[in-house]
Amino acid sequence: MANNYTFTRKTQYWIMSIVGIGILLLIVGYFINTPSRQELWTNILINNLFFLFIALFGGVFQALHKIAYSGWHTALQRIPEALTSFLPIAAALMFLLYFGMHDLYHWSHEGLHDPILEGKAAYLNIPFFFIRMAVYFLGWIGLTYLLRKNSLQQDTISDLRYYRRGKFLAAIFMVFFALSSSAMSWDWIMSIDGHWFSTLFGWFVFIGLFEIGIATIILMISFLKIKGYLEFINKEHIHDMGKYLFAFSIFWMYLWFSQYLLIWYSHIPEETAYFAPRLHDFTILFFTILVLNFVIPFFGLMTRNSKRNLKWLTVMAIVVLCGQWLNIYMLVIPGTIGKTAQIGVVEIGFVCLYLGGFLYVVFSSLAKAPLLSKNDPLLEESFHYET
Amino acid sequence: MYVSPIREPLIRGQKTYKKITQDIAAPIEGKPGKAWYAGIALTGSALLFGLAMIGYTIWEGIGTWGLNKTIGWGWGITNFVWWIGIGHAGTFISAILLLFRQKWRTSINRSAEAMTLFAVICAGLFPLIHMGRPLLAFFVFPYPNTRGLWVNFNSPLLWDVFAISTYFTVSLLFWYVGLIPDIGTIRDRVKSKLKKWIYGLLSFGWTGSAKHWQRHESISLILAGLAAPLVLSVHSIVSMDFATSVIPGWHTTIFPPYFVSGAIFSGFAMVLTLLIITRKVLNLENYITVGHVESMNKIIIATGSIVGIAYLTELFMAWYSGVEYEQYAFMNRATGPYWWAYWIMMSCNVISPQLLWFKKLRRSLVFTFILSIFINIGMWFERFVIIVTSLHRDYLPSSWEMYKPTIVEVGIFIGTLGLFFTLFLLFIRVFPVIAIAEVKGVLKSSGEKNPKSDKN
Numbered sequence: 001m002a003n004n005y006t007f008t009r010k011t012q013y014w015i016m017s018i019v020g021i022g023i024l025l026l027i028v029g030y031f032i033n034t035p036s037r038q039e040l041w042t043n044i045l046i047n048n049l050f051f052l053f054i055a056l057f058g059g060v061f062q063a064l065h066k067i068a069y070s071g072w073h074t075a076l077q078r079i080p081e082a083l084t085s086f087l088p089i090a091a092a093l094m095f096l097l098y099f100g101m102h103d104l105y106h107w108s109h110e111g112l113h114d115p116i117l118e119g120k121a122a123y124l125n126i127p128f129f130f131i132r133m134a135v136y137f138l139g140w141i142g143l144t145y146l147l148r149k150n151s152l153q154q155d156t157i158s159d160l161r162y163y164r165r166g167k168f169l170a171a172i173f174m175v176f177f178a179l180s181s182s183a184m185s186w187d188w189i190m191s192i193d194g195h196w197f198s199t200l201f202g203w204f205v206f207i208g209l210f211e212i213g214i215a216t217i218i219l220m221i222s223f224l225k226i227k228g229y230l231e232f233i234n235k236e237h238i239h240d241m242g243k244y245l246f247a248f249s250i251f252w253m254y255l256w257f258s259q260y261l262l263i264w265y266s267h268i269p270e271e272t273a274y275f276a277p278r279l280h281d282f283t284i285l286f287f288t289i290l291v292l293n294f295v296i297p298f299f300g301l302m303t304r305n306s307k308r309n310l311k312w313l314t315v316m317a318i319v320v321l322c323g324q325w326l327n328i329y330m331l332v333i334p335g336t337i338g339k340t341a342q343i344g345v346v347e348i349g350f351v352c353l354y355l356g357g358f359l360y361v362v363f364s365s366l367a368k369a370p371l372l373s374k375n376d377p378l379l380e381e382s383f384h385y386e387t
Numbered sequence: 388m389y390v391s392p393i394r395e396p397l398i399r400g401q402k403t404y405k406k407i408t409q410d411i412a413a414p415i416e417g418k419p420g421k422a423w424y425a426g427i428a429l430t431g432s433a434l435l436f437g438l439a440m441i442g443y444t445i446w447e448g449i450g451t452w453g454l455n456k457t458i459g460w461g462w463g464i465t466n467f468v469w470w471i472g473i474g475h476a477g478t479f480i481s482a483i484l485l486l487f488r489q490k491w492r493t494s495i496n497r498s499a500e501a502m503t504l505f506a507v508i509c510a511g512l513f514p515l516i517h518m519g520r521p522l523l524a525f526f527v528f529p530y531p532n533t534r535g536l537w538v539n540f541n542s543p544l545l546w547d548v549f550a551i552s553t554y555f556t557v558s559l560l561f562w563y564v565g566l567i568p569d570i571g572t573i574r575d576r577v578k579s580k581l582k583k584w585i586y587g588l589l590s591f592g593w594t595g596s597a598k599h600w601q602r603h604e605s606i607s608l609i610l611a612g613l614a615a616p617l618v619l620s621v622h623s624i625v626s627m628d629f630a631t632s633v634i635p636g637w638h639t640t641i642f643p644p645y646f647v648s649g650a651i652f653s654g655f656a657m658v659l660t661l662l663i664i665t666r667k668v669l670n671l672e673n674y675i676t677v678g679h680v681e682s683m684n685k686i687i688i689a690t691g692s693i694v695g696i697a698y699l700t701e702l703f704m705a706w707y708s709g710v711e712y713e714q715y716a717f718m719n720r721a722t723g724p725y726w727w728a729y730w731i732m733m734s735c736n737v738i739s740p741q742l743l744w745f746k747k748l749r750r751s752l753v754f755t756f757i758l759s760i761f762i763n764i765g766m767w768f769e770r771f772v773i774i775v776t777s778l779h780r781d782y783l784p785s786s787w788e789m790y791k792p793t794i795v796e797v798g799i800f801i802g803t804l805g806l807f808f809t810l811f812l813l814f815i816r817v818f819p820v821i822a823i824a825e826v827k828g829v830l831k832s833s834g835e836k837n838p839k840s841d842k843n
Contacts, residue, residue, distance in 0.1 A: 067685075068487075071391060119709040160393070171744075178696055186707075197708045199641035199700050243486070254619060258643040265631040266638050270710070377393045384389040385488075 005229055007367040015359045022352030029346035041100035042336045043347060044093070047354040049188065049328050050212065052090040054358070056181075057213020058083030059144040059173055066170035071381030072240060075232050077373045078366065079220050081151060083213070084144035085365035086358055091137040094188075101126060104336055107194040116195050124191055132187060136180045143173040151373055158375040181206050189328075192335035196274040198263070204255045205331075211252055211293070212324045214244045215317035220362075222314040229371055235308050236385055242307025245316060249297040253290070278330060281339035289330055292323025325351070388832050396835035397491050400673040404827055407674075411819045411826070412576055414669045419816060422668065430808040437802005440795045441516055449519050451795045457788035458778045462796040463517045464628075465770040466803060469653070470510035471551070471625055472646075472766060474558070475618060476654025477503030481561055482614035490833050491682050493825040494674045497569075498665065499658050500562040501818075505810040506657075507555045509803040514547070516799065543627040550624040554617050561610040567593050568603065568824040619643075622650040629773065635716035636777035639704070645697035649766060652690035652736070655683050656762035661811060663756045665820060674821050677750050684749040687762065691740035694769075698737060716777060724789065725776045732772050735765020 029035065035043075058080035065073040101108040107117045107124045117124070147169050154162035182202025190201050218241050224230045263271045279286055300316050301307055333341045373379065402410070444451055454461050477499040484492040515521045527548045529538045538545050571593035574586035593599060626646035629637040659680065666675040705717040720729045739761050748754045775790050814820075 069394070116709045120707055123707060163393075175692075178692065182696065182700060195709075197704050199639045199697075199704045200644070201640075202700065203641065203644060247486075250616075254623075255644065258623065259640045262627070262630050262638070262640045262642070265627075266633050268633060268638075378391045380389055381391050 003370045003372055005224065005227075005363075005367045005371055007363050011363065012360070015356050015363070017356075018352050018359070019356030022349045022354075022356060025345050025349030025352060029344065029349055032345060035346050037100070038103040038337060039341075039346065041097070041103040042332060042341075043350040044096065044100065045104055045188070046325075046328050046332050047350050048090065048093045048097075049332075050325055051086060051354050051358050052094065053209040053212045054216045055083050055086035055090050056140060056177075057209055057216070059087075059140060059147065060177060060210070061213060061217065062144075062147055063170035063173040063177070066167050067174060069378075071378035072237065072385050073382070074376045074379045075372060075382040076217070076221070076237065077151060077376070078369060078371050079217055079224075080213075081148045081369075082362050082366040083216065083220075084148065086361050087137070087141045087144060089357070089361060091141065094133060094137070095130070098130065101129075105191055105194070106335075107191060114194075120194070124194070129187060132183065136184055139176045139180060143169060143176065147173065152369055154376060155370065155374045160377060162375070163377050181209070189331050192332060193274055195270065198259055198271070198274075200255060200259045204252075204259060207248060207252045207255055208324050208327055211245070211248050211320055214241060214248060215320045215324070217241065218245065218313055218317040219321075222310055222317075224371070225310065232372060232383060234383075237382075238310050238313060239304075239308045242301055242313050242316075245297060245313070245320060246301040246307065249294055249301075249320065253294040253298075256290070256294075277334045277339065281334065282330065285326060285330060289323055289326050292319055293327060296323075390832045394833070395676070395678040397494065397676065397678065397833040398674060398826065398830055399676055399835050401835055402673065402830065404830065407827055407830065408572060408576075408823055410671070410673070411821050411823050412573060414815060415573060415817065415819065416576065420668075423812065423816070427809060427812045430805045430812060433801050433805025434809050435802075435805075437799050437805055440798030440802060441512075444516055444795055444799065445521060449517070451793060453790055453792045453796060455788050455790070457781050457786050458775060458790040460774050460778065461790050462771075462792045462800060463513045465767065465774055466800050467510050467513035467517075468625055468770040468774075469767045470506045470513075470803065470807075472622060472650035472653045472770075473657045474503040474506035474510070474554075474654060475622060475647070475650035476658045477501070477562075478554070478558060478614050478618045478621075479651050479654065480658075481565075482611050483618055485611050486615060489682075490829045491679050493829050494676075494679055494821055495658065495662060495683070496825070497562075497565065497818075497822045498662060498814075498820050499654075500558060500565070501814050502658060502661065502811065503558050503654075504555070504562060505807050505814075506654075507551065507558065508810070509807050511551060511555070512803060512806075513799075514544075543624060543631050546624045547628060550621045554621045557610060557613050557617055561607075561614055564603065564606055564610060565822055565825070566818060567591060568595065568600075569819045569822060571595060572823055573819065618651075619647055622646040629777075634777050635710070635712040636720070636773065639701055641697050641700055645694065648690045648693040648697070649736075649769065652687060652694055652740075653762060653766035655687050655690070656759040656766070659683055659687075659755055659759040660763065663752055663759070665815065669815065669820060671821060674826060677752070680752060680755055681746075681749045684743050684755060687758075688740050688743040691736060691743075691762070695737040698733070712782070716780070719780055720772060720776045723776065723780070725772065725779070728768050728772050729776065732765055732768040735761045736769060739765075 061073070061080040062077065097104065105124075106112075107120065108126055108129075112118070122128075147166065150162055150166050150169060154166070185202045185205035189205060190197070221230060221233060221238070221241070225233065260275065263275060296319050297316050300312070300319075306312050306316075329343070398407075452461065452463070477496075480492045480496045480499045484496075515524055518524060526536075527538060527545065529540075529545075567590055570586055570590040574583055574590050574593075577583050577586060623643035623646065626642035630639060630642040632638055662675055663680070666672050702717055705713040708714075720726075739758060742754075742758070743749050779790060780787055
């Protein structure tokens with residue numbers, strides 16, 4: 001079987017259809033019930049975050065395994081590398097927010113006479129907001145680009161130098177990511193509810209990012225396997241991805257619960273103000289998110305066989321992706337649109353539009369390099385390992 | 388199973404299966420040296436001093452401690468949290484590292500798990516003594532009783548009772564189940580009839596048959612599965628003792644995961660402190676190699692950096708929150724009367740572990756040993772800072788107080804140190820410090836290869 005993925009016309013056609021459906025839905029949505037500026041920007045922000053998280057996880061996956069001296073993941077290497085190719089576009093989309101700041105972030109308004117927000121003005125102001133955004137993206141794009149370049153160079157020459165440089169880059173990426181991922185979640189998500197604060201918030205968002213990324217990689221494996229690629233990915237790799245999905249859905253619930261319990265228990269109005277509208281105005285969604293992100297993957301992936309069955313794992317990954325999209329929706333919506341928000345044609349249209357674009361970029365990038373990297377000193381371990 | 392040649396061997400010195408048994412069983416079969424007697428004399432006297440101080444506390448009451456109306460928790464709870472944290476390395480190694488297929492855990496899991504048990508015993512003492520009337524300690528268990536009273540299920544202190552007793556039970560079972568095949572090995576090697584009988588009893592009639600191994604494997608897997616969530620749950624619940632309150636500096640949502648990370652951090656520091664000495668004294672350098680030390684140092688830098696990020700997040704959020712009391716609590720920690728405790732914590736926990744980014748230092752035993760002591764101190768001060776600096780400035784300035792421990796509290800702490808090290812010294816005389824059976828399991832894939840046999 002070919003070692004290179006060919007981005008066939010047929011696949012391109014399908015992806016374009018997704019984009020087409022997205023545009024169609026948006027047009028239909030426009031005529032049924034014209035969305036307000038605020039609704040448009042909220043949709044852009046939610047999808048910006050969701051697809052940025054997938055792309056970022058490509059970097060996290062590589063870096064984490066490299067610094068942990070992992071061998072099993074080396075055969076999968078190219079998939080997370082391809083995911084990071086979306087980062088420059090994610091950056092461009094994120095900078096678009098410049099035109100939507102006032103519709104999303106209450107703190108960006110002038111003359112608020114709000115002593116709490118005035119106290120935060122040194123951090124929450126438009127110039128600094130975009131300076132930080134530029135710093136995050138420069139770091140992420142730069143480091144993932146170097147990681148990818150290093151991995152491609154390793155394909156051509158067998159030299160331990162690339163292995164060492166890969167580890168070095170991975171360590172820098174992890175440090176940068178650890179700091180920037182928390183700050184990014186405060187900037188782009190937490191500051192929507194300008195008065196509210198929670199120290200755990202950054203880590204909670206990070207675990208969501210991890211789940212989104214793992215689920216996406218599982219779907220990519222599943223797709224490529226159906227197309228007849230990746231014959232070197234065996235049941236053990238699938239099992240490990242399943243374990244990740246299972247373990248981090250528990251970890252996600254753990255952080256969700258820690259944050260909720262501590263705020264509920266202490267019952268300080270400034271803090272409970274965040275959960276009250278989420279629980280009372282979005283009751284069904286509130287519990288649906290917990291079911292999709294925890295209950296279903298927890299029971300669905302508990303047995304060994306369920307984690308080794310790629311078809312079932314694919315179903316679980318789709319459930320988790322839906323759950324995590326709704327989770328981001330829940331983080332953003334109550335602070336922007338409020339209780340009148342609905343998920344309708346426009347929302348689905350935006351998801352289709354983003355999804356199509358994302359898939360196009362990622363698959364084009366995937367087709368550019370062999371699916372199996374060469375010359376990694378740990379590569380051989382990836383073919384013979386037992387769980 | 389294939390292992391890349393670039394990986395460092397985990398067992399040095401071209402060992403055979405027989406040699407492994409001999410090396411690891413040697414400390415149990417030989418007579419203890421002078422150093423051991425000197426050690427146990429020292430730790431034993433510390434223990435006796437601690438027992439005397441515990442007796443004094445129980446006889447006279449908690450008034451013998453330095454606590455006052457404002458600062459109701461002092462050294463006692465600091466020590467409790469510190470000891471509980473230290474136990475976490477053992478559970479982490481046996482459960483989480485097992486899930487991540489880290490083979491290097493086989494050389495260190497036995498002693499780390501033993502350490503967990505001893506640390507939890509030390510930790511458990513403190514709430515017990517702190518009750519003032521330890522004879523009524525059974526009141527904390529919920530059962531229908533003639534007093535017509537139930538425990539308060541809403542209290543995180545009660546959750547602690549459940550979390551820690553579960554933790555101790557599972558850790559003990561896990562440790563003991565792992566020991567059974569090794570006890571069988573020791574039973575077959577000891578000469579004296581009495582010892583043979585005792586080890587025979589302890590080994591539950593282990594014969595090493597396929598059936599026994601199969602049962603052993605399946606129970607080990609189940610216990611590892613149960614132990615994995617315990618790594619997270621125990622210290623999360625301990626953190627809730629603080630975080631469910633409305634005290635600035637205590638009430639913060641990051642506490643559960645941050646306490647867990649800090650616990651693993653301090654636990655590995657204690658494992659390093661003990662094992663760097665143990666490997667030398669018991670001649671186990673071929674099993675606990677510099678590579679093992681480096682791996683543990685990597686976990687230290689990872690968890691230490693997570694703790695560092697949590698400190699910074701708390702600082703930032705205190706400012707960002709705009710809550711005056713939050714802001715004051717953190718300013719007061721860094722610049723108030725207990726500034727020295729805060730800066731000991733910061734420099735030991737956040738700044739010094741960053742030196743481990745250098746490979747040379749990660750592989751230096753002397754440096755690692757010194758650093759591990761620093762971290763032990765730093766993590767003790769972390770709990771002290773959290774407890775005392777948050778309490779000593781009450782909402783009412785008229786209630787502001789300072790806290791100084793009395794000799795009784797210091798003595799009890801020294802006593803638990805004595806208890807911990809005494810138990811460890813006894814353990815290395817009685818049971819194999821390294822899991823013989825497990826190390827043998829990785830010999831083929833990760834043992835140092837004989838250059839001659841490779842050529843054939």
